Amino acid sequence: MPSFKIALLKGDGIGPEIVESAVKVLQKVGKLFGYDFILEEGLIGGIAIDKTGEPLPQETLELCLSSDAVLLGAVGGPKWDDLPTHKRPERGLLGIRKALDLYANLRPAKVYKPLVPSSPLKDHVVMGTDFIVVRELTGDVYYGEPRGIFKEGERRVGINTMRYTEDEIRRVVKKAFEIARGRRKKLTSVDKSNVLEVSALWREIVEEESKSYPDVQVEHLYVDNCAMQMIRRPSSFDVIVTGNIFGDILSDEAAVITGSLGMLPSASLGERYALYEPVHGSAPDIAGKGVANPIATILSASMMLRYSFNLKEASDAIDRAVELALERGYRTPDIYAEGTKKVGTQEMTEVIISLLEELCERSA
Ligand SMILES: NC(=O)c1ccc[n+]([C@@H]2O[C@H](COP(=O)([O-])OP(=O)(O)OC[C@H]3O[C@@H](n4cnc5c(N)ncnc54)[C@H](O)[C@@H]3O)[C@@H](O)[C@H]2O)c1
Ligand SMILES: CC(C)[C@H](C(=O)O)[C@@H](O)C(=O)O
Ligand SMILES: [Mg+2]
Known part of the structure; x- marks a missing residue:
């Protein structure tokens, strides 16, 4: 079974919630398509400052350098806002981008038809x-x-x-x-x-x-x-x-x-390494409430499959499952419009996962 090692850097605020969602989707894709994703966690941002005194500990950097790709949540928050610029959580993000020489950041902005009213x-x-x-x-x-x-x-x-x-x-x-x-x-x-x-x-x-x-x-x-x-x-x-x-x-x-910052994924590519993260930040205003939109991170994981692992079919399946979830009216609060079904982070993730299964059954 082809196997890929992914460094997971959850970070701060909604970071852990949305990365968990993307992990569940990756695990399902692994089962459905026959890939083994080996996931290893590292600290970055404010949580890394709290635990090690550094926003980008050497251990995290080494983990990223020895992985096939990196999936990152978000860093930063009010707890660390008074630190001088060079000690802030954001420095961890800037440090990893530089250390991996990720010079091209691809940020696709696509309007999904069902979300036109959210714009x-x-x-x-x-x-x-x-x-x-x-x-x-x-x-x-x-x-x-x-x-x-x-x-x-x-x-x-x-x-x-x-x-x-x-x-x-x-x-x-x-x-x-x-x-x-x-x-x-x-x-x-x-x-x-x-x-x-x-x-x-x-x-x-x-x-x-x-x-x-x-x-x-x-x-x-x-x-x-x-x-x-x-x-x-x-x-x-x-x-x-x-x-x-x-x-x-x-x-x-x-x-x-x-429609929402919660929809935008990104891929940061260099010649050798790659990191995937949502465009949005740690959204401290909604952290821990279970309402963050996980789609930007799920789509970032999909970009990882496409750009780093060349798993086009699996990546297409994730993109299609997200689109279907929107077509069937599921919405986190940031993209909610009257007449649609308001769901939280977990339910949106579960819906996407069950649609992935449905899509695979249909094409089998
Ligand atoms: N890549 C990153 O890690 C990154 C990017 C931007 C900002 N930040 C940091 O995040 C912290 C907060 O910054 P900010 O408030 O300017 O930007 P933000 O992107 O965190 O939030 C802006 C607004 O968008 C909403 N939002 C963001 N992501 C969402 C999601 N997935 N679902 C629903 N709503 C979402 C937030 O609730 C907030 O109202 C700061 O410390 C900042 O430096 C980190
Ligand atoms: C948090 C911050 C350092 C970061 C940036 O400015 O690059 C963020 O805004 C982004 O868009 O990824
Ligand atoms: Mg930004």
Whole structure:
């Protein structure tokens, strides 16, 4: 039986609840399709700070380096909000992304038909929306030096540095062109080249690389305009490629179009390692209440099967089971609309699992 080792980093807030849901789905898929998923847990984020003093303990890093893929819940919460930036739970996440060199963060934003009424936008605007944000994940102002809070005479000054080397830009841009080639062949590159030199270089590299992909249509948008166009014409986008900070902001915006942040999965890919996590955070406001939407994490597990293990059939089955759960009217509170069935995290997970069984029986 093919076997895959997965590092589970549940993290904080709703992290443990939603990762547990994805684990149940993975275990069911393993049984139905004949795969053995070996799951090993590691600490990250606030819980890791509490237990070891570090947001990313060496042991966790070693576990990830020796696994076939990593599944992460979320990190952070009010308990750790007063810590200085370099000691916060979020540093664990930034540390693991950098250590595994996960430079391409794929964040698909797809509107499921039954969720069209959950979007705050008009039906005809959101219908057919299906794009993917390719966010650079290991550079930009997130990691640039110098950074810190310094003294300038008597007053303090906060400094971060926006920085990209051309190699860093080129590798993620190439990845985005490749993804566009396998989809509707349209690439929107997002920058702020009217103001920032970093962005001017970004745009230059996109133009250079576009020569190798004549079949892909390229559009350049300034990030402020893109934020607006994403709301005005979301269905016109196919692949959006952008830097770390712009991608962070635009992907949360994309989530609203699709109905809820609780729906958006992601894959963070490097040449050698891969990590899968929902786009959303630890949602401290609903943690422990059993109401978190597990779909973003379940779909992240599905991306893991597709991208890391090449198990397309199993991944398709999960995606279809999620779609069916929505078609049959099951909704966690974040996507609830009148006339549908409100369920909690566990019930949504059980529904998806039983639909997986149903789908497999049908195709047997
Ligand atoms: N990848 C990550 O681990 C990650 C990402 C973003 C934020 N964070 C951290 O999470 C903490 C909270 O941040 P925030 O409140 O800005 O963002 P958040 O994404 O945690 O929550 C934003 C809103 O969306 C809701 N939401 C998020 N996920 C949901 C789900 N699965 N189901 C239903 N509703 C959901 C929350 O209840 C909240 O109202 C902070 O410490 C932040 O740094 C972590
Ligand atoms: C928690 C934070 C460090 C993280 C980011 O900014 O990358 C989050 O917002 C995300 O989108 O994954
Ligand atoms: Mg974010």
